[in-house]
Amino acid sequence: MVERSSGRQIPVVVLTGFLGSGKTTLLNHLLHHSGGSRIGALVNDFGAIEIDAMAVAGALGDSTVSLGNGCLCCAVDSSELDTYLERLARPSAGIDVIVIEASGLAEPQELVRMVLASEYPGIVYGGLVEVVDAAEFDETRARHPEIDRHLALADLVVVNKLDRAADPDRVLGLVRSLTDRAPVVPATYGRIDPEFLFDCRPATERIGQLSFDDLPRQEDEEHDHAGHLHTEYDSLTFVSGEPLDPRRTMDFLDSRPEGLYRIKGYIDFGPYDARNRYEVHAVGRFLRFYPEPWSAGAERLTQLVLIGTGIDTVKLRKELEACTSDAPPADEHGMWGVLRYVQEPEDGQAPEATGPEPADDWEPTGPDEPA
DSSP, X not given: OOBOOSSSOEEEEEEEESTTSSHHHHHHHHHHSSTTOOEEEEEEOSSSSOHHHHHHHHHHTTSEEEEOSSOHHHHOOHHHHHHHHHHHHOGGGOOSEEEEEOOTTOOHHHHHHHHHTOOOTTEEEEEEEEEEETTTHHHHHHHOTTHHHHHHHOSEEEEXXXXXXXXXXXXXXXXXXXXXXXXXXXXXXXXXXXXXTOBOSSOOXXXXXXXXXXXXXXXXXXXXXXXXXXXXXXXXXXXXXXXXXXXXXXXXXXXXXXXXXXXXEEEOOGGGSTTEEEEEEEETTEEEXXXXXXXXXXXXXXXXXXXXXXXXXXHHHHHHHTTBOOSOOSOTTTTHHHHTTBOOOTTOOSOOOSSOOOOTTOOOOOTTSOO
16 A cells, blocks of 8 residues: 655554454465565554553564543544654664554544644554454445445455455445445455555555645544444443353343344363463354463463443443352353354464364354354
């Protein structure tokens, strides 16, 4: 999307997309397939626990800035953003490209405006990448027609999760019809060529790059956030020092209300699997767990962020509290419900859970199947 100039300006790529579209997965893919380029990231979660920042921290080390509990386009102004960008773009960090991973409820136009308005000379706007969940696209558009405007603004559109779409060709065609000549890249698991986003070889800046003047201006200097997606959503942060009982947890997940659109975080199942914590991702009715070993000396906590619309956060908190248990495992099959939603990566290096393993031909739950 942008090629590095002969100066030391670092391209800043804005990565947006609705809740659960796969932005963090895409960013992690870039981190592990950057071809030697060093990526700095500014990760913005919607919720008090910075789950997405935790997910990329292992790959980035000190080259990440995390902003939790709010929407970046409302939580900071341009001068504050400059502070974060300057921290990442300092010469000693050796960063080649900066990726701003926005909350799933952020307003792309405002984020682009903030980067273009930056007074820090060490960076240059590198384009807007919009990630689309192919399996949920029709429902998302019906609920939030402003998604069409987001697509029209994008420099690159990644149509992710095509493997879960009932008619992937139709979704791709529809997305292409909504973009303003932006490339549309099909993807699964966020796997795209990093060259789509940045090129660290000395060259000139992309001709025709969106300029600050190209963006519609609002009459009032203090823009109104009433129409932003995040104003329609509530979030619940849940932290527990007691492990969760897997059967009760699956009962909770099976009965989650329709308005609970997104769940992400980490679950401690205690004695049911003392070696691993379980990263959980739920989008709509889709659910998946990823076991990973506990770090030495790590505090064993369950940390979850729930995002939805019209949800009863008090009731949900009580239901989650009812899932906690400090008792030993009641039966040897307690983890079976969880393990149905565990799929090992292609490299086969995921840690094994101590409970029984799912069948070899198991497929993760799709959006139309009960979770």
